[in-house]
Amino acid sequence: xxxxxxxxxxxxxxxxxLFNELTGSTQYxxxxxxxxxxxxxxxxxxxxxxVVIDLPGIYSLSPYTLEEVITRDYLVDGRPxxxxxxxxxxxxxxxxxxxxxxxxxxxxxxxxxxxxxxxEKRGEVIDAPALSLATGCPVVETSxxxxxxxxxxxxxxxxxxxxxxxxxxxxxxxxxxxKAISAIHAEIADTVPPELLRWYSVKLFxxxxxxxxxxxLSETQLxxxxxxxxxxxxxxxxxxxxxxxxxxxxxxxxxxxxxHTNRRALGTLTTSDKIDRIVTNRFLALPLFxxxxxxxxxxxxxxxGEFFIDSIELLFGDIASDTLGVWLLNxxxxxxxxxxxxxxxxxxxxxxLTFVPQMMILFFFLSFMEDVGYMARVAFIMDRxxxxxxLSGKSFIPMLIGTGCSxxxxxxxxxxxxxxxxxxxxxxxxxxxxxxxxxxxxxxVGAFFPNSAWMASSMYLIGIGAVIVSGIFLKKTxxxxxxxAPFVMELPPYHMPRFKSVLLHxxxxxxxxxxxxxxxxxxxxxxxxxxxxxxxxxxxxxxxxSILASIGRxxxxxxxxxxxxxxxxxxxxxTGLLAKETIVATFGIVLGLGTVAEGDPSLVASVSQFFNxxxxxxxxxxxxxxxxxxxxxxxTRREMNSVGWTATAILFQTGVAYFAAMxxxxxxSLLFL
Amino acid sequence: xxxxxxxxLIFGFLGRIVFKMVKSxxxxxxxxxxxxxxxxxxxxxxxxxxx
Numbered sequence: 134x135x136x137x138x139x140x141x142x143x144x145x146x147x148x149x150x151l152f153n154e155l156t157g158s159t160q161y162x163x164x165x166x167x168x169x170x171x172x173x174x175x176x177x178x179x180x181x182x183x184v185v186i187d188l189p190g191i192y193s194l195s196p197y198t199l200e201e202v203i204t205r206d207y208l209v210d211g212r213p214x215x216x217x218x219x220x221x222x223x224x225x226x227x228x229x230x231x232x233x234x235x236x237x238x239x240x241x242x243x244x245x246x247x248x249x250x251x252x253e254k255r256g257e258v259i260d261a262p263a264l265s266l267a268t269g270c271p272v273v274e275t276s277x278x279x280x281x282x283x284x285x286x287x288x289x290x291x292x293x294x295x296x297x298x299x300x301x302x303x304x305x306x307x308x309x310x311x312k313a314i315s316a317i318h319a320e321i322a323d324t325v326p327p328e329l330l331r332w333y334s335v336k337l338f339x340x341x342x343x344x345x346x347x348x349x350l351s352e353t354q355l356x357x358x359x360x361x362x363x364x365x366x367x368x369x370x371x372x373x374x375x376x377x378x379x380x381x382x383x384x385x386x387x388x389x390x391x392x393h394t395n396r397r398a399l400g401t402l403t404t405s406d407k408i409d410r411i412v413t414n415r416f417l418a419l420p421l422f423x424x425x426x427x428x429x430x431x432x433x434x435x436x437x438g439e440f441f442i443d444s445i446e447l448l449f450g451d452i453a454s455d456t457l458g459v460w461l462l463n464x465x466x467x468x469x470x471x472x473x474x475x476x477x478x479x480x481x482x483x484x485x486l487t488f489v490p491q492m493m494i495l496f497f498f499l500s501f502m503e504d505v506g507y508m509a510r511v512a513f514i515m516d517r518x519x520x521x522x523x524l525s526g527k528s529f530i531p532m533l534i535g536t537g538c539s540x541x542x543x544x545x546x547x548x549x550x551x552x553x554x555x556x557x558x559x560x561x562x563x564x565x566x567x568x569x570x571x572x573x574x575x576x577x578v579g580a581f582f583p584n585s586a587w588m589a590s591s592m593y594l595i596g597i598g599a600v601i602v603s604g605i606f607l608k609k610t611x612x613x614x615x616x617x618a619p620f621v622m623e624l625p626p627y628h629m630p631r632f633k634s635v636l637l638h639x640x641x642x643x644x645x646x647x648x649x650x651x652x653x654x655x656x657x658x659x660x661x662x663x664x665x666x667x668x669x670x671x672x673x674x675x676x677x678x679s680i681l682a683s684i685g686r687x688x689x690x691x692x693x694x695x696x697x698x699x700x701x702x703x704x705x706x707x708t709g710l711l712a713k714e715t716i717v718a719t720f721g722i723v724l725g726l727g728t729v730a731e732g733d734p735s736l737v738a739s740v741s742q743f744f745n746x747x748x749x750x751x752x753x754x755x756x757x758x759x760x761x762x763x764x765x766x767x768x769t770r771r772e773m774n775s776v777g778w779t780a781t782a783i784l785f786q787t788g789v790a791y792f793a794a795m796x797x798x799x800x801x802s803l804l805f806l
Numbered sequence: 807x808x809x810x811x812x813x814x815l816i817f818g819f820l821g822r823i824v825f826k827m828v829k830s831x832x833x834x835x836x837x838x839x840x841x842x843x844x845x846x847x848x849x850x851x852x853x854x855x856x857x
Contacts, residue, residue: 470809
């Protein structure tokens with residue numbers, strides 16, 4: 134029979150890193166809190182009889198957030214054999230708050246004193262045996278990053294499972310509170326499982342409504358418990374929940390004083406604090422962020438990225454398209470099959486894959502900034518700005534995830550408890566450019582603005598600006614009015630990036646991009662080629678007389694005020710609904726570009742048929758804001774759980790896109806043309 | 807003959823992609839499996855089995 138090991142701990146304490154090391158998985162590890170929303174499952178690498186569950190990061194087992202509900206429901210109902218409590222050793226006292234609650238669930242707990250290497254670097258000492266004695270559970274010093282202590286952790290965990298039994302119950306609270314909890318024990322002893330007696334007693338003392346509903350108590354029992362709680366509240370002149378919290382912290386403070394030596398004196402600044410004084414400075418933070426984003430774009434899109442493009446061009450342009458096409462015709466393959474393969478699939482996929490080097494370099498820098506701890510600061514900076522405009526800072530975490538893909542970003546809005554804020558975040562998250570939109574920007578920037586890194590990076594800034602402006606607007610409507618939900622976020626200490634981890638993130642994101650080119654983009658390219666080669670009577674015709682051209686001509690007038698009223702550009706906006714990269718594939722097929730390099734005269738000449746610099750920028754703005762791809766629309770539908778709200782979101786996004794692109798084109802034409 | 811082989815290869819390749827996409831979308835009830843470009847996160851409730 135398989136044994137279950139649950140990983141529980143505070144946000145950003147290293148649970149997912151430990152999970153990956155224990156199971157050999159490559160779950161996404163983010164250096165900001167709240168990356169794990171759902172619980173994840175894997176098997177222990179060394180022994181498949183053990184199942185490891187990675188639970189979302191939480192500060193307590195109160196039922197206030199989705200993460201807390203998922204974790205506590207799993208612990209109470211799922212009953213794992215053991216809980217590895219991943220404790221961030223750099224924040225011992227606060228992390229042990231959860232430990233005291235985990236022990237109350239009656240499940241054996243093992244403390245993994247994670248990030249112990251950072252504690253040692255700071256010259257501090259944590260007495261692990263003394264901590265073990267004080268908490269009554271085994272303590273193992275670990276570092277998931279350097280793999281220190283992992284073997285010992287596995288051995289101790291296995292031994293604890295074999296040993297069985299419940300953990301030692303700690304007398305965490307003051308005498309009068311303990312007495313009250315014992316009285317509640319006696320009241321509910323026949324109603325709840327014995328191993329959960331302490332947990333239910335404490336929760337009933339706190340008047341936890343979910344627990345009150347779960348335990349079927351009579352009116353008399355509930356009244357008796359209420360009298361017990363009220364008596365303690367009067368004695369302490371505090372609420373029941375406040376009493377429990379204070380008692381826990383007093384207890385933990387006494388433990389920390391005993392086991393943690395060389396603690397930093399109050400007011401002493403760490404290196405992270407010193408860096409944060411500049412990075413999160415109210416005047417410097419935003420200019421610094423913009424400067425960093427400009428640098429990232431300059432390196433990835435306009436300098437180093439370009440260097441690698443030649444080899445891709447050689448592969449898809451010369452070898453795949455030309456050589457393969459000629460050879461297939463020579464061996465007697467029908468020309469339309471060669472056209473479908475070479476001018477359709479290879480041209481479409483090739484046009485998208487051309488941007489892989491630039492994407493990889495961009496992903497490298499985004500992963501690097503995240504791993505160092507900078508992205509968490511960005512969320513903090515944005516929280517300050519967002520709050521001024523009535524938005525919750527919690528909304529920015531999904532938007533950070535959205536720099537990769539809107540689908541998980543929309544899923545990540547589950548952490549926002551306020552339904553109004555959540556709906557609004559789902560509607561606004563796709564405004565942050567995802568990885569799939571980057572090839573479109575890179576193509577047009579390469580053709581019209583080859584020497585300006587600001588043009589591509591401006592998409593991020595305009596995206597953030599649009600989120601703020603839309604937030605202000607939506608907050609004035611009845612459906613979204615109300616104060617923003619509070620946002621508490623802990624800033625992880627800066628650390629040197631782990632090269633392997635950064636490369637892994639880069640590869641994971643890049644691999645999905647390549648995979649998508651080889652699947653959905655390939656199918657879309659084939660379909661686009663067929664539509665642009667055949668007429669409604671299914672005869673092979675010139676592109677100008679094709680099905681695609683007639684559809685394009687029908688919708689093109691709509692886009693005329695935006696500056697791209699030609700059928701080719703109009704069609705690309707529609708095919709982009711399938712996946713945003715398809716826009717590039719469409720241009721690749723319709724224009725016969727195959728592969729495209731920045732500043733390539735043939736690219737500029739081809740794209741100039743449809744765009745001038747102003748309308749190209751308007752097209753980029755339209756792509757940035759317009760309804761996302763079908764996958765993201767599907768995610769919106771699932772998370773909103775309403776067709777009406779999904780339609781509202783799509784209409785709002787497309788409306789913003791149309792209006793913004795029209796303003797850019799009309800004003801830009803007056804100023805620059 | 808060459809046309810038949812090339813047609814089989816092309817349509818086999820495209821058909822396989824469409825079949826897999828439809829199948830996994832039906833099974834998971836989500837478009838995640840359709841391959842979200844540069845998706846950094848796992849799909850919901852992903853289970854890892856290292857056999």
